[in-house]
Amino acid sequence: MNRLILVSNRLPFALERVGSGPWIVTSSVGGLVRAIEPVLRERAGTWIGWIGMAGDIPQAPLADASRNAGYQVIPVALSEAERDEFYYGYSNEVIWPLFHDLQNFCNFEPAFWQTYKAVNQRYAETIAQHCERDDFIWVHDYHLMYVAQALRERGVSAALTFFLHIPFPAYDIFAKLPQQQRLLRALLQFDLLGFQTRRDLRNFLQCVRRVLPDAAVHTIAGLHLIRVEKREVRVGSFPIGIDFESFEKGAASQEVAQRAEQLRAAFPGCQLVLGVDRLDYSKGIPERLRAFRDGLERYEELRGRVVLIQNVVPSRVEIPRYHEFKDRIDRLVGDINGRFSTDTWLPVHYRFRRLDRDDLLAHYRACEIALVTPLKDGMNLVAKEYCACRIDKSGVLILSEFAGAAEQLKRSALLVNPYDVEQVADTILKAFRMSKAQRSMRMKRMRQLISNENVFSWVNSFFAAASRSPSDSAQNPR
Numbered sequence: 001m002n003r004l005i006l007v008s009n010r011l012p013f014a015l016e017r018v019g020s021g022p023w024i025v026t027s028s029v030g031g032l033v034r035a036i037e038p039v040l041r042e043r044a045g046t047w048i049g050w051i052g053m054a055g056d057i058p059q060a061p062l063a064d065a066s067r068n069a070g071y072q073v074i075p076v077a078l079s080e081a082e083r084d085e086f087y088y089g090y091s092n093e094v095i096w097p098l099f100h101d102l103q104n105f106c107n108f109e110p111a112f113w114q115t116y117k118a119v120n121q122r123y124a125e126t127i128a129q130h131c132e133r134d135d136f137i138w139v140h141d142y143h144l145m146y147v148a149q150a151l152r153e154r155g156v157s158a159a160l161t162f163f164l165h166i167p168f169p170a171y172d173i174f175a176k177l178p179q180q181q182r183l184l185r186a187l188l189q190f191d192l193l194g195f196q197t198r199r200d201l202r203n204f205l206q207c208v209r210r211v212l213p214d215a216a217v218h219t220i221a222g223l224h225l226i227r228v229e230k231r232e233v234r235v236g237s238f239p240i241g242i243d244f245e246s247f248e249k250g251a252a253s254q255e256v257a258q259r260a261e262q263l264r265a266a267f268p269g270c271q272l273v274l275g276v277d278r279l280d281y282s283k284g285i286p287e288r289l290r291a292f293r294d295g296l297e298r299y300e301e302l303r304g305r306v307v308l309i310q311n312v313v314p315s316r317v318e319i320p321r322y323h324e325f326k327d328r329i330d331r332l333v334g335d336i337n338g339r340f341s342t343d344t345w346l347p348v349h350y351r352f353r354r355l356d357r358d359d360l361l362a363h364y365r366a367c368e369i370a371l372v373t374p375l376k377d378g379m380n381l382v383a384k385e386y387c388a389c390r391i392d393k394s395g396v397l398i399l400s401e402f403a404g405a406a407e408q409l410k411r412s413a414l415l416v417n418p419y420d421v422e423q424v425a426d427t428i429l430k431a432f433r434m435s436k437a438q439r440s441m442r443m444k445r446m447r448q449l450i451s452n453e454n455v456f457s458w459v460n461s462f463f464a465a466a467s468r469s470p471s472d473s474a475q476n477p478r
């Protein structure tokens with residue numbers, strides 16, 4: 001079995017210290033980490049990434065983390081200037097907004113691209129130092145799209161694969177990117193490119209056809225093959241899943257059941273509507289609040305009988321746009337509560353902090369309706385986690401048609417256009433009125449699908465596609 005080298009912008013650890021006290025290492029417990037760690041242990045693996053802080057990296061705590069994790073951990077160091085121009089700059093002020101169709105939010109500062117390339121080269125250098133010819137290298141996400149190009153320039157011929165967690169935009173949007181050709185050519189230095197949905201895959205192929213006339217796209221059963229510069233690149237869609245069982249088990253625990261009960265008891269006679277998001281303009285939080293306000297305005301039936309619990313996790317607050325965005329949310333919450341609250345009812349309960357895991361699961365369990373309405377999202381794991389925690393098989397999922405998850409859940413979720421405030425308000429009413437039998441039928445179907453297509457099967461399907469030989473299937477030029 002080939003050794004696995006996993007590369008992502010961030011390592012699955014964070015380092016913290018109070019004053020000049022000892023460093024404390026906390027491990028990330030996300031689904032990707034849980035799915036990939038056993039594979040890394042089994043395949044003598046290495047995880048390469050940034051520790052999340054600029055400047056020198058304290059080696060000792062990381063060596064301990066590596067020993068405890070059971071696989072090798074190699075940090076990549078970034079200076080403050082590199083963090084600002086590579087991470088906040090090109091990654092999060094160019095690629096992130098553009099790939100979420102929000103081109104007006106982009107800051108196409110030319111210096112960002114130079115630093116993006118330089119940092120990707122640093123990652124490539126680190127990979128090259130630690131990899132061997134037969135290693136399987138799996139690079140993740142939009143921060144590292146130039147890594148394969150930099151590795152090939154160093155003569156690395158190992159198998160290079162890539163998965164994009166965020167959407168890939170349609171050509172008319174992508175064409176705005178000043179580095180469109182260079183970025184596509186760099187991506188085509190990977191051997192396998194994975195996207196979240198068929199929509200992203202279609203968009204990517206369309207961009208390749210329009211931007212690179214020398215590239216030819218062929219279809220293989222389920223996979224596509226791009227021939228360019230005497231190379232063959234496989235491209236496919238691999239919708240990411242969650243660790244369904246761990247959410248289901250967690251939700252069934254005594255602690256979570258108790259917290260969920262307390263939450264419900266705090267709002268007697270009301271159906272609870274839940275919003276859970278990172279602070280990000282792509283998540284559609286102001287549009288959601290406007291829809292909720294519109295519902296209260298037009299449907300008296302909802303007043304005093306629904307409560308929106310909106311939790312927002314602080315994120316990227318160093319970028320000014322994120323500040324302005326938070327102010328907008330604060331103002332909207334104030335407006336709704338100012339206009340509609342009574343002595344006994346506050347329509348919006350808003351928190352700006354990270355919930356601990358049990359609390360998050362208790363919210364999923366306690367809320368009858370989940371309002372997941374991003375303007376665009378690669379997948380959106382909250383939608384899937386909510387369903388996994390509905391162990392009583394009830395609950396309604398209102399889901400943006402622009403979330404990757406909609407491709408899988410469209411038959412059973414209530415799909416909405418997040419920009420259509422009136423439609424979302426009508427859908428909140430529909431969810432509020434939905435019968436128990438309808439809720440249960442829809443929720444059972446979603447749980448079944450999310451349980452089957454979980455994060456472990458996602459990893460396996462990606463590895464299977466990587467090991468499939470291009471000649472396994474007939475090829476039809478398009």
Ligand code: GDG
Nearest residue numbers: 165240276277313354355356357360377378379380381382
């Ligand atoms: C990127 C893509 C794609 C949220 N609030 C709390 C909390 N969370 C956790 C959720 C969930 C995660 O954060 C958010 O995941 P999403 O998928 O919704 O969004 P991104 O962070 O933007 O992730 C996305 C994903 O990559 C995977 O490929 O789906 O489209 O943008 O897991 O549970 N966790 C805790 N407290 C909170 O208050 N503990």
